[in-house]
Amino acid sequence: MKTLKTSTNKQALVTGASGLIGTELCRRYIAAGFKVYGLDKTAGKLKDPNYKFLKCDLGKASSIQKALSKLRSIDVVINNAADTDLTFKSFSSLTLKNWQRGLAVNLTSHFIIAKLTYAWLKKAKGSMVNIASTRALMSEPDTLIYSASKGGIVALTHSLAITWGPDVRVNCISPGWIAGPEEKLKPEDHAQHPAGRVGKASDIAEQAFFLTSEHAGFITGQNIIVDGGMTRKMIYI
Numbered sequence: 001m002k003t004l005k006t007s008t009n010k011q012a013l014v015t016g017a018s019g020l021i022g023t024e025l026c027r028r029y030i031a032a033g034f035k036v037y038g039l040d041k042t043a044g045k046l047k048d049p050n051y052k053f054l055k056c057d058l059g060k061a062s063s064i065q066k067a068l069s070k071l072r073s074i075d076v077v078i079n080n081a082a083d084t085d086l087t088f089k090s091f092s093s094l095t096l097k098n099w100q101r102g103l104a105v106n107l108t109s110h111f112i113i114a115k116l117t118y119a120w121l122k123k124a125k126g127s128m129v130n131i132a133s134t135r136a137l138m139s140e141p142d143t144l145i146y147s148a149s150k151g152g153i154v155a156l157t158h159s160l161a162i163t164w165g166p167d168v169r170v171n172c173i174s175p176g177w178i179a180g181p182e183e184k185l186k187p188e189d190h191a192q193h194p195a196g197r198v199g200k201a202s203d204i205a206e207q208a209f210f211l212t213s214e215h216a217g218f219i220t221g222q223n224i225i226v227d228g229g230m231t232r233k234m235i236y237i
């Protein structure tokens with residue numbers, strides 16, 4: 001796809017900004033001239049005059065409120081953070097506390113950020129993208145909390161889109177396997193994908209950038225699957 005570059009004085013908010021996909025999201029918006037606010041529990045590697053890191057525990061409403069109190073307007077919100085520590089925990093070891101924490105970080109934070117940024121997004125005729133997962137649609141064993149939270153994001157996305165339209169468009173992206181440069185991948189990891197390769201963080205950043213641009217003005221409430229075709233592949237072994 002042709003790179004869409006614009007010069008702008010717009011502002012973007014990205015959660016999970018220090019992680020693999022979050023860092024690439026921040027870079028994409030900075031490259032397009034945005035001032036980017038990155039929320040995360042830990043600071044990442046990104047250093048740029050147009051990047052402002054805001055330390056925040058997305059599992060706590062008060063921490064999100066404190067971080068967002070530094071902002072006065074926003075054009076784009078990307079809810080990208082997720083607590084992946086609970087992803088592969090055996091059903092028998094899972095506690096109610098794990099469930100509540102997992103949903104607080106992965107899903108409730110989206111609701112809180114929606115409440116806190118709506119007036120700004122409406123004023124800017126802005127756009128929100130939520131990062132879900134193909135695990136909202138299919139599962140491996142022991143992914144209960146993660147999968148449930150991602151399914152919630154898909155539903156929250158269309159509900160927000162219908163509630164906020166026509167002022168603010170809201171979409172979500174469901175990534176498949178997205179690997180960082182340090183991940184050791186085998187030829188068969190790539191070959192199993194109909195697209196012939198494992199995904200890169202830029203695959204998600206480019207899709208998010210498109211969805212929040214005016215080029216996607218007729219797209220809202222959707223769950224865009226970016227997984228190299230894996231959820232379309234029938235497997236019988």
Ligand SMILES: NC(=O)c1ccc[n+]([C@@H]2O[C@H](COP(=O)([O-])OP(=O)(O)OC[C@H]3O[C@@H](n4cnc5c(N)ncnc54)[C@H](O)[C@@H]3O)[C@@H](O)[C@H]2O)c1
Pocket residue numbers: 015016017018019020021022039040041042056057058059080081082083084105131132133134174175176177178179
């Ligand atoms: N990488 C993949 O293969 C893949 C696949 C499907 C979906 N996703 C989704 O994409 C998004 C980004 O994933 P990633 O691969 O970059 O993961 P990552 O672990 O590299 O990044 C997640 C970031 O969220 C932050 N975070 C976690 N809990 C937090 C909290 N309580 N408060 C503040 N920040 C917190 C982490 O510090 C980290 O920087 C996630 O929503 C993930 O579920 C990723």
